[in-house]
Amino acid sequence: VPQRLAALAAEAQEEARQSQQQLQAQREEVARLQEQLSRARQDGERWAAALQRAQREALEREATRGAEQARQQELIRDMKGRLLELLREKDALWQKTEGIDAPAPSPAPREAGLCARCHKDFRLLSRRYSCRLCQGKVCHACSVDVGKQGRCCLLCYQQRHPAAT
DSSP, X not given: OXXXXXXXXXXXXXXXXXXXXXHHHHHHHHHHHHHHHHHHHHHHHHHHHHHHHHHHHHHHHHHHHHHHHHHHHHHHHHHHHHHHHHHHHHXXXXXXXXXXXXXXXXXXXXXXXXXXXXXXXXXXXXXXXXXXXXXXXXXSTTEEXXXXXXXXXXXXXXXXXXXXX
């Protein structure tokens, strides 16, 4: 019986030693896995912070882009307005300078309802002026205001004031 007990005790010691080795291996495995988990959590936190940073930067870029687009639209609107102003000025100047090179004032048309220069009909909104020099009937665009003396047509004004051209 003592041999059997000794054999059983040796067997139990061997099993205990193997269990301790397995336990030690499992502890090492758990420590390694905990370390990997810790690194994975740190990586996750870094990625989350990077994602938040990227989202914040994207929102800032979007806001900047929106403000820039609004400024560009305002600039376009201002430029269109200025273009319309310049076109109106050009048309007014063209009407005033049309026919400047003609040597003499044109005679008054036989019909009293037309401008002597541009042959535009006189209507409610286009007033008729009588040139104080040649007595021709001209519209506002084809005449020049000379103060208290009244208005005169462009050709008469240019002949009297050659430095004005």
